[in-house]
Amino acid sequence: MEIKRPHYVCKACAKYGYFDTAYKNSENTNGRLSPRLTEAVCLIAQQSSFETTSDFIQRLLSVKVSSSTVKEASENIGTVWFENELQSSKNYKPDIKGIFEQKIPENRCYLEMDGAMLRELKGFHENKLGVIFSESDMIQNGEGENARSTILKKTLVSSFKLGVDDFESRLKYWLIKTGTYFSKEIITISDGAIWIENIVGRLLPSGTHILDWFHAKEKLWECAKKIYGEHSPKVAPWVNTHAEKLWEGNIQDVLNSLLSEAAQAKNQTPLRELHNYYNHRKSMMRYAEFRKKGYCIGSGAIESANKYAIQDRLKRAGMKWTTEGANAIAKLRTTYLSGQWDTMWLTA
Secondary structure (H helix, E strand, O other), X not given: OOOOOOEEEOOOOOOEEEOOOOOOOHHXXXXXXXXXXXXXXXXXXXXXXXXXXXXXXXXXXXXXXXXXHHHHHHHHHHHHHHHHHHHHHHHOOOOHHHHHHHOOOOOEEXXXXXXXXXXXXXXXXXXXXXXXXXXXXXXXXXXXXXXXXXXXXXXXXXXXXOHHHHHHHHHHHHHHHOOHHHOOEEEEEEOOOHHHHHHHHHHOOOOEEEEOHHHHHHHHHHHHHHHHOOOOOOHHHHHHHHHHHHHOOOHHHHHHHHHHHHHHOOOOHHHHHHHHHHHHOHHHOOHHHHHHOOOOOOOHHHHHHXXXXXXXXXXXXXXXXXXXXXXXXXXXXXXXXXXXXXXXHOOO
């Protein structure tokens, strides 16, 4: 009997061998994939749909793996990693000395958090995502409002539909494990959501929490359009006047102006709502002070991470997920993007 298998030849040394793509089919051991093929399947599936992964595997490795088998294999591995992460976070007893020996704590680290809606079988639910990185791993381009940052190395933490406690437990685990928790300065940037504010208050009470500049400014635009009308020429000048005050750190002036305008306006509600929103978060809006200290004041890292880490894979047209399936694939994806794939695979 003749058996054909894909092989390779190294151009440098002229040695050849076989790809480790063999898998056990349903005729001998219940259709299970070999460890190496399972890894290949998971690696592609964390980025591409199950159908596309099946096609890639056949084209690249000359092995037929159905999309249903791809789904089962990748979700199984992802679920194990996701559940192990939770158990590790609950039972974690950090080796502080070991952490310090591996890495000297950074002077300044950042934590950004946000949520994005994913479609489950019975409706939409929120996926919570966090990104952790140090200032030394950040390259900033441009100045002022146009400043943009490129994050070279980060740790992503994700949790779908399991609530704040689940996400907070995982987040704390990675803050400690990466050494971020011991940094001299920890800066959190967010859209000001209450659930994020509560997490920061519990985990990082001595840290600095910044309301993302673009969210703060967007609130001005929303208010102005409600007052004057969406296409009114009065909208932009009103926004720019108040935005300049915020940029220079004069949050109290803005608060006073909003109340003064509300007292004379026919439609007071938008002005008073904005006043309440800003007033509750005024300690997070000291933008002149933050800029003087060299802090990043925009949440671009988490905004882009939500797109490339979560939405690009799990929020495509027609996709519906189970809670377990979404968390499994998100765990594979965040593990890969965090540079932890090889380490995690050794434990699979």
